[in-house]
Amino acid sequence: MDPTVLTQNLLSPPILFFALGMLATWVRSDLMIPPAAAKALSIYLLLAIGFHGGAELHRSGLDGTVVLVLGVAALASAILPVLGYFVLRSRLGPADAAGIAACYGSVSAVTFITAISFLDRAEIAYSGYMIAAMALMESPAIITAIILVRIAHRDTGTATRNGSTWRTMIHEAMANGAILLLLGSLLIGYLSGEQGWETMKPLVKDPFQAILCLFLLDMGIVAARRIVDLRRFGAFLIAFSLVAPPVQAALGIIVAAMLGLSPGDALLLAVLFGSASYIAVPAALRLVLPKANPSLYVPMSLGLTFPLNITIGIPLYFAMIDWWWTP
Amino acid sequence: MDPTVLTQNLLSPPILFFALGMLATWVRSDLMIPPAAAKALSIYLLLAIGFHGGAELHRSGLDGTVVLVLGVAALASAILPVLGYFVLRSRLGPADAAGIAACYGSVSAVTFITAISFLDRAEIAYSGYMIAAMALMESPAIITAIILVRIAHRDTGTATRNGSTWRTMIHEAMANGAILLLLGSLLIGYLSGEQGWETMKPLVKDPFQAILCLFLLDMGIVAARRIVDLRRFGAFLIAFSLVAPPVQAALGIIVAAMLGLSPGDALLLAVLFGSASYIAVPAALRLVLPKANPSLYVPMSLGLTFPLNITIGIPLYFAMIDWWWTP
Amino acid sequence: MDPTVLTQNLLSPPILFFALGMLATWVRSDLMIPPAAAKALSIYLLLAIGFHGGAELHRSGLDGTVVLVLGVAALASAILPVLGYFVLRSRLGPADAAGIAACYGSVSAVTFITAISFLDRAEIAYSGYMIAAMALMESPAIITAIILVRIAHRDTGTATRNGSTWRTMIHEAMANGAILLLLGSLLIGYLSGEQGWETMKPLVKDPFQAILCLFLLDMGIVAARRIVDLRRFGAFLIAFSLVAPPVQAALGIIVAAMLGLSPGDALLLAVLFGSASYIAVPAALRLVLPKANPSLYVPMSLGLTFPLNITIGIPLYFAMIDWWWTP
C-alpha cells in the first residue's frame, strides 16, 4: 500500500476535525455542537449526497448493471448478519449477537459520505446509484436479525415482541427519516435535471466537504464519549469491532470485482460492506429487539468501527482496490 | 396557459422538497428539522430577501411609482379582509370570520419568497421595493379585523380585549420580529451599497434557492400535520381556502395592470393579494383576538392555501399575467 | 482621523446588523436567533478564522518574530489586569475588581473577528499567527486575577476556593472549548495545506463576512439586553468600560510599533489589548472566583465595551495606526 494515501487521508481536514472532536472529549473540554445543529448538519449531508447522486444519475442515465448492483447490495445486507451472528454467538446470547450482527450488516451513512469526500478529493468518479445501494442496505440486516432470534427462540418465542413486530419493522424501514430523505433527494436530483443542479450546487456541492468537517467534529466528540463505555468490554467484542470491518470490506471488494465496478464504486461498495450502522439500525432495534443491549452495539459501531473505517479503513480498502484493478 | 410553466414549477427542487416533506408526514416518518434550525432558516430567508431587495433599490434608485405601489399594497391589506369577512360571516361568528379574513388579507412571506425563487429561475426581473410592499401588507389586515369585530359587538364589546388592545396591536405590528428583520435588512442592503452586496452575496444570493428547498422541506412536514386538522372542517371552509387565493390574486393582477407594473412585480403583487398569513397574523390574533379559533385559521392558511399557492397558484397567476401583458 | 473610515465602518453590513439587533431589543421585538443556532454560528466563526489563520501560516511559514509576538501577547494579558485592578480597587472590593480586570486583560473573540472582517473589507493583510496570539491571551488574565485576590486576602484566604483552584483553572484554560477549537482549527489549517484550503474555502472564506453579520445580529440583541443591567451602575464603571478600551488599545499600538508589526497586525494587537472578554473569562470566573459579581463584568464588557469597540474603536485604532505608520 502506498503510504502517502494513508497519510493524505489522515491529514485531510475531515479526519483532522474528527480527531479534534475526540481530543475535545478526552481533555474534558466543554466544546460541543448543539444537538439541533448536529441534526441539521446530518440532514444537509443526506440531502446533499442524495441530490448529487440523483443529478449524476440524470447525467449518466440508468444502465443494465444498476439493477444488478442494487440487488446484490440488498442481498449482502441480508446475508452479512448471518456470518456475524454465528461468530458472535460463541460468546453472546441470541439477542445481543443478532443486534450487533444487524449493525454490521447494515451501513453507516457518515462513513459512506466520508468515502465520497475521499473520492472527491482524489478526483475519482463514482456512480450516483451507489447512493441508492446505500439506502437499500439499511434495512435487510434488521429483518435477518429478527429471523435469527426467532429461530433461536423457536420454543419460547419471547425474545422479540410478537404480532406487531413485522408491521412495526416494515413501517420503520419505510418511514425511517434518513432513508426517506436520501431516496427522496436522489429522486428530486434526478427529476430536476441540469437546471436543478445549477440551483442546488452552491449549497449541496461547493461547501460539502467543509460542512462534513463540521459534522465530523461533532462525530468525534460523540464517538469519544462512547469509547468510555468500551472499558467494560472484553477483548472479544473489541476484536470483532476491529476485524469485522476489513473482512467484510474485503468481501465487498471481491463482489465489486465480480460485478466489474469502477474503482470508485468498488470503494463505496467496500465501505458499505465494511461499515456498521449506529443510527438507523440501533433506532429500529430498540423497537423490534429491545432485549438486545444498546450499550454493546452502539459503542462498538460508533466508538471503534466508525473511527477505524474513516481513518485507516478507507485508504486501506482503496489501496487494495488500486492494486487489484491496476492491470 | 402554457402547461410547461406548471410542470416546470412542479418539478423544481423547492416544490419537490415541499412534497417530500408532506410525504414524510403522511408515511408517519420520523423525518424532522429541529425547530431551532427551522427558525434559523426562516431568519436567513427574511434577511436574504430583505438585503437583496435593498441592494436592488440601491441600484435602481427610488422613483415616483414606489410610494404609489406601497400605498396601494397597504390599502389592499386593509380592504381585502372586509370582503373575506362578509363571505365568511354567512357561516361563522364574528371573531372566527374576522380572524380568517385577517389571515387572507395579510401575506405569507414564504409564498412570496417562493415566488421570487420562481422569478429567479425564469430570469424575470422584479423590483426591490416589492419587499417593502410585503412588509407593509402584514399588519393592516389585523386592524381591519379588530374593527370588524368591534362593530359586530358594538353593544357588548366583549369579543376583543378592550383598553390595551390598540396599544398592544401597534406594538405587535412594529415589533414583529419578521417585519423588523425584513425592513431592517432592506435598509441595510440599501445603505451598504455595491460593496456590501459583494460581501453578502455568497450567503444571501448563491445558496438562496437551495436553502429555500431545505426550509420548504420543513414546511411540507409542518403543513401536512396541519392538514389532519381539516378533517373536522365542512366543505365551506375548505372551499374558501382554495377559492379565495385565486380570486384575490386576480384582483392583485388587475391592480398591477392599473399601476403599470412589470410582469415580475405583477406576479409578486398577485401573490401578496392571494396568499394568507400563518405566522405573523396568527401570532397577533392570539393576542388581540383570542376568541378567534386558531385551529380554524392556521390549518386553512398553512395546510391548504400555502400548498395551493406554491404548487399551482404561482404558475397560474404568472400565466394570467403573461397572457395579459403580452401585447 | 479620516472620517470616511468611521462612516464606512458604521455603514458596513456587520455593524448595521449589530445595530438592528440592538434596535430589536429596544422596541421589545420578538426577534431572536435560537441559542442553538447562535452557538453553531460561533463555532463556525472560530473554526473559520482558525483554519484561515493556519492556511496563512502555511503559506507564509513561521519566522523569528512569531515567537516574540506570541510571548508579548501572553505577557500583556498577564500584566494588563494589574493596571485595571488598581484603578478599580478605588471603588470596588478585591473580588469584583479582579473579575473586571480579568475580563479587560483578556480578549473578545468576536471583536477580533470583526476587526479581521474590517481588514478584509479594506484589503489589508494580516498574519495568521495573530490568531494564535488571541488564543494565548484568553487565559493569563484569569491567573493574574486569582493572584491579585489571593494577595488581597492573604490573611483570610476565603475569597477564592482553595486547593482545587489551580487545578480547575489550568484545566479550564486548556479545555475551554473556544480556545481548543481555535487552536485546533489553526493547526488543521496549517497541516492540510493548499489542498485543504481549496476544500474549506467555500465555507470558511466566501460566506465569512455574511455569517458574521448574522452572528452580530444576535450579538446586538443580546448586548442590548445586558445594557439594561447598567442602569444600576454608577458613572465610575460606565466610564471605565468606555475609557479602558482605547487606553489599552493605545498601549497595544505602542507595543506593535516597538515590535515592528505591519498595520494589519498592529490593528489586531490593538483590538486584543482593547477588547474585553464576555465568554471565556466570565465562564472561568464563575468557577474560580465565584465571589466576583457577574452582573458587573458581563454588562460592562458585553453591553458597553463590545459595541464601543466594533463601532468606533476599530476605525479609531486604525486611524491612529495609519497616521503613525505612514512615513
Added chain:
Amino acid sequence: MTLRPMKRVEIVVDTLHLSRAIDRLRQAGCDGYTVLPNVAGYGDRGDQHADEVSGVSTNAYILIAAPADQAEAVLDAIRPMLQSYGGICLVSDCYWLEH
C-alpha cells in the same frame, strides 16, 4: 440542613404569552422562577406541535417555588391569562433547601 415548606407552582402558556406572563409574575411579587421556553403539548385547544417559527403552536413552561402567600398572588395574577388564552396552572407542595 433546613428544609422550608413552600408551594411549587407550574404554569404552561403559549410561548407567545410568555413575556406577558412573566411581567405579571414579577408584578405579583414573585422573586424567582425557571423557564423552559419551547415545549410541546396537548390540551383543550388541541395540539401544540412546537414545530414552527411563530410560537403560535408552542408552549412555555414556568416553574415557581414560593411561600404560600406569594404563590397565591401568583395564581391570582396568572388566572386571567389562562381564562383569555388557555394554558394550565398546577400547585403542589415542596420543601426548599436553605443554603
Added chain:
Amino acid sequence: MTLRPMKRVEIVVDTLHLSRAIDRLRQAGCDGYTVLPNVAGYGDRGDQHADEVSGVSTNAYILIAAPADQAEAVLDAIRPMLQSYGGICLVSDCYWLEH
C-alpha cells in the same frame, strides 16, 4: 379561586418511543399533557447523552395532570412500555387551578 386535587404523572421514555407512548396515553383517555422531546439522563440503562441524531440516546419527558382515575389508566397504559424499553414514571399530588 378553585383548586381541584389531581394527580401529577411524570414519564421519561426514549425519544424513539415518544409517539407510541402518546398514542397509548390518548387511548387511555388522557386529555392533556406537556412534552419535552429532548432531555438527557442516567438510569439502569446507563447514560442517555442527548447528543446525537438517532434518538437512541435521548429521552423525552411527559408531564400529565389528571384526575385520580384517569391517572390510573395512564399508569396501566404506560407500564408495559417501561417493562419492555426502560424509562420511569413518577406520580405525585397536585392541585389544578380552575379557570
Added chain:
Amino acid sequence: MTLRPMKRVEIVVDTLHLSRAIDRLRQAGCDGYTVLPNVAGYGDRGDQHADEVSGVSTNAYILIAAPADQAEAVLDAIRPMLQSYGGICLVSDCYWLEH
C-alpha cells in the same frame, strides 16, 4: 401495580456547573436522574437569559427520584455548590411506578 414512595429532588444550577453537579450526585450514590441542560430563569443573581454561548447566563435543571436516604445524601452533596455558586434545590414527595 406497585407505587413505591420516593423523594423527588429538583435542582437548578448554572449550566457551567452541571458536570460538576452530576459528578457530586454520582458520588453521593444517586443512580438515576434526568437533565435539561438549557433553561432560563430568574433568582437572587438576576436574570439567566439562556441566550448566549458561554453558559454563564444559562441554567440546567436536574430531576432526581430517590429513596429518602439517597435523597438526603444528594442534598448534602449539592448544598455546598448552591452556597458557592447560587441555584436552588426543591424536595417533594412522589411515588415511583415499579415495573
